[in-house]
Amino acid sequence: MKKFLKKIGILLLLTLVLMQLLDWIYTYAFTHSVPRNKVQYVLQMEPQHIDYIFLGSSRVENHIISRQIEEKTGKKAINLGIQGAQLADILLMIKLLDEQKITYDKIFVQVDYNYSVKSKSGISKSYALPYISNPVIAADLEQNDKRFLYYKYIPFYRYATHDHLIGFREVAASFFKKNARIDLSDGFDAKKGEATLEEFRFPEDVPQKNEIIEEIESIVKTEDRELIFFCAPFCNMTVNEAYLDYLSGHMEGFYNYAKLFEDEQSLFWNCGHLNKEGAEAFTEKIIAQHLKS
Amino acid sequence: MLFNSIEFLIFLPTVFFLYWYVFNKKIGLQNAFILIISYVFYAWWDYRFLTLIMASTLVDFFVARAMEKAESKKWRKLLLIISLSFNLGLLGFFKYYNFFIESWMEMWSNMGIEMQSYTLQIILPVGISFYTFQTLSYTLDVYKKKIKATDSFINFAAYVAFFPQLVAGPIERASSLLPQFGKKRKIEEDNMIDGLGLIIWGLFKKIVIADSCAVYVNAIFDNYENLNSLTLILGAIYFAFQIYGDFSGYSDMAIGIARLLGFKLMRNFAYPYFSRDIAEFWRRWHISLSTWFRDYLYIPLGGSRGNKWFQLRNVLIIFLVSGFWHGANWTFIVWGALHALYFIPLLLMGRNRKYLDTVGENGVFPSLKEIAQMLLTFILSCIAWVVFRAETVADAWNYFIRMFSFNFNGNLDYLSSERYSVEAVPIIGLLVLIEWWSRNKEHPLKGRYYMTKIGLTLILILMLGVFSNTNDFIYFQF
Incomplete structure (x- = not known):
């Protein structure tokens, strides 16, 4: 049995050494490569001033065309919407922007059914995990994720458990300096064509308050910056719209664009997402209402 | 567990x-x-x-x-x-x-008679x-x-x-x-060490091959109406390797674990995708089930005795029952029927036991004829796998219509799983290469440089394995 146990011991040791080695390699790749996601992009930004910043999920990422804003207003804008992002992820992005010394005049935060969600999204958390030594990210994960200690102390655990977004495929792309699928300095990701529209149902109950919104307000609201909450358009097949009416009545600075294109279904890719033409029309509306001096 | x-x-x-x-x-x-x-x-x-x-x-x-x-x-x-x-x-x-x-x-509904449902949860x-x-x-x-x-x-x-x-x-x-x-049972260390290799190789096939392919297979089969022919062909190939990695990986792990406890279980897979015809495929795929049906159904039915019609009947029964064993869906029955269809010509020509050895046993590379035979067998099995994987027979049919329309659009499809459809090809290529070099051995890690091969496999598992989205083994549902 000694021979067998010795081999087991060797394999366990080898596994641990490999995990540590791979952890170093992956972390190096993510911290030294061209940015391939928006968290990485923000962490590599030099201190600068951006006039307008848009934060949210794919309902921002697919809806706001920064280039169009820049052309129309002459001001600098960036779309930092990340597919699947929730309010907790938006809060982390705001903290990271402050840490990177990015200043701004107006910040737009998407609020809709995500008002009922307090957890973080798997996607943006995965993007943040390679930078666990960053104090803002570490503090955020420690507060919000039960597995924080595993991420921190078990080598390679964070990469293995989130391999679909920060695994080998992404590391290889980073090593080969493959650019992100979209232009991250703009941040807009167009949905092309028209998909079948299906009913979208808002939650039945609205929470009385949302602590994350309160924290966002406490961080952003200063004399020289404006915080705007908005709900991007939905198709006309939504149910429980009273949910948004409640938000309109209770949130200061909330703009409800849910019904903006109620009769123009050709602008939608699906019920919660506009297609490219829809995004152009919506960006135009945002410019007209909020960004024209 | x-x-x-x-x-x-x-x-x-x-x-x-x-x-x-x-x-x-x-x-x-x-x-x-x-x-x-x-x-x-x-x-x-x-x-x-x-x-x-x-x-x-x-x-x-x-x-x-x-x-x-x-x-x-x-x-x-x-x-x-x-x-x-x-x-x-x-x-x-x-x-x-x-x-x-x-x-x-x-059946009654098709004849215009509606009956009350008595299905159970x-x-x-x-x-x-x-x-x-x-x-x-x-x-x-x-x-x-x-x-x-x-x-x-x-x-x-x-x-x-x-x-x-x-x-x-x-x-x-x-x-x-x-x-x-x-x-x-006695402690036989060499047997145990070999069992360990089987467990690691099985793990590789499950979490590197099967679970990687699953990401693409699910995205392709769930959305096949909107994808081009190349992607659908890849979907069929990926599923062939997903189910192989998944099931043979489980079998390898089972055999390896049993060895750690001093038991010897039968071999269940023997590099089935290197088969030169469907008869050989069935001698190499899910061997424990094929031989079970052979011994407890085919032979009691009369086996290959009697005239050709009698033999044909027995073969058809075996394949249909084998399909039905997999699950209560017409797709599995059609899958069995397709394999019967592939097998019957070999039986009629008396060639169903032609290839009892290993392909290219004495050489490094297969001959062109062998390559063509293996490709044809693989294509036939892939066609049957599409039916096996589809939700319904109608879905499988529509999948085929789109796949055989050979509409390639000139674009690579970007899937809902946020990756291009061709991205899993290198992983499959890696498996095929490793298995080709090992086709005369029980498993690729056996033999010389055992620990080095295990070490390299561990690296591959850690780097390429899918840990975030652990899939149940497909055959658990059967």
């Missing part, structure tokens, strides 16, 4: 330690321990279904004992019928009840098809007087519930596995 789960990572070493160092004094104690931990392993999914295994075990144990003592052939036959009715009855109820009711109602007990066939092999062998009925209930119960192969095989024969419970 999955073999590739954290729970099992704790379970297996604990079992190993207790088995060899605490319960090693008496063989009876070791067998009782195996029985208990096998029940714990099974109860991890759903403890309620333990009663089914226990009932099956009790019935077959006492039926076989009675059969042994019975003097008249009539009485033995009656006992066999009791065992078959009980086991197949349970299997039929849990696996096929709703299918038969729905098919019956659909039935959960399929994990592994029921596997342990039912395993316990049936025992009563059938006792009936045929190939083996003697065991007088140890613990040994028999441990044989039925043996945890490494309980939920997805290999389906062991009583004549091979049951006697192993009666002999004292």
Whole structure:
């Protein structure tokens, strides 16, 4: 049995050494490569001033065309919407922007059914995990994720458990300096064509308050910056719209664009997402209402 | 409890330690321990279904004992019928009840007669098809007087519930596995070290090959209406490797784990995608099921004796039953029928036992003829896999129509899983290369530089494995 146990011991040791080695390699790749996601992009930004910043999920990422804003207003804008992002992820992005010394005049935060969600999204958390030594990210994960200690102390655990977004495929792309699928300095990701529209149902109950919104307000609201909450358009097949009416009545600075294109279904890719033409029309509306001096 | 789960990572070493160092004094104690931990392993999914295994075990144990003592052939036959009715009855109820009711109602509905639905909310007990066939092999062998009925209930119960192969095989024969419970197991280190290699190789096939392919397969089959022909062809290929990696990976791990405990299980896969015709494919794919059907259905039906029509009938029955064994869906029956269709010409030409050796046994590379034969066999199996994977026969048909339209659009499809459809090709290429070089061995890690190969496989598992989205083994549903 000694021979067998010795081999087991060797394999366990080898596994641990490999995990540590791979952890170093992956972390190096993510911290030294061209940015391939928006968290990485923000962490590599030099201190600068951006006039307008848009934060949210794919309902921002697919809806706001920064280039169009820049052309129309002459001001600098960036779309930092990340597919699947929730309010907790938006809060982390705001903290990271402050840490990177990015200043701004107006910040737009998407609020809709995500008002009922307090957890973080798997996607943006995965993007943040390679930078666990960053104090803002570490503090955020420690507060919000039960597995924080595993991420921190078990080598390679964070990469293995989130391999679909920060695994080998992404590391290889980073090593080969493959650019992100979209232009991250703009941040807009167009949905092309028209998909079948299906009913979208808002939650039945609205929470009385949302602590994350309160924290966002406490961080952003200063004399020289404006915080705007908005709900991007939905198709006309939504149910429980009273949910948004409640938000309109209770949130200061909330703009409800849910019904903006109620009769123009050709602008939608699906019920919660506009297609490219829809995004152009919506960006135009945002410019007209909020960004024209 | 999955073999590739954290729970099992704790379970297996604990079992190993207790088995060899605490319960090693008496063989009876070791067998009782195996029985208990096998029940714990099974109860991890759903403890309620333990009663089914226990009932099956009790019935077959006492039926076989009675059969042994019975003097008249009539009485033995009656006992066999009791065992078959009980086991197949349970299997039929849990696996096929709703299918038969729905098919019956659909038939009447097609004739314009609507009937009231009597379907039930039935959960399929994990592994029921596997342990039912395993316990049936025992009563059938006792009936045929190939083996003697065991007088140890613990040994028999441990044989039925043996945890490494309980939920997805290999389906062991009583004549091979049951006697192993009666002999004292010795620590054979080389055997154990080889078992370790099998576990690691099985893990590689599961979490690197099968689970990687699953990401693409799910995205392609769920959205096939919007994808071009190249992507659909890739979808079929990916599924062929997903199911191979998934099922053969599980079998390898099961065989490896059994070796750690001093047992020898039968080989279940022998590089099936290097087959030169469908007959060879079936000698290399899910060997324990193919040989089960051969011994307990094909041969009793008359096998290859009699005229060609008789043989054709037997082949058709075997493949249809084999398809139906996989699940209560017409897709599995059509899958079986397709394989029968592939096999029958070989039978008619008397070429179904032409390739009994290993392809390119004495060379490094296959000949052009062999490449063409392997490709054709692989393409045929892929076509059948599409039917196997599709939700309905209509879905499979529509998938084929789109795939064979050869509309390539000039673009690579970007899938809903946020990756391009061709991205998994290198991983499959890697597996094919490794397996080609190892096709004369039981598994690729065997032989020289054993520890180096294990080390390299570990690197591949860590780097390329899918850990975030652990999929159940496909064959658990059967």
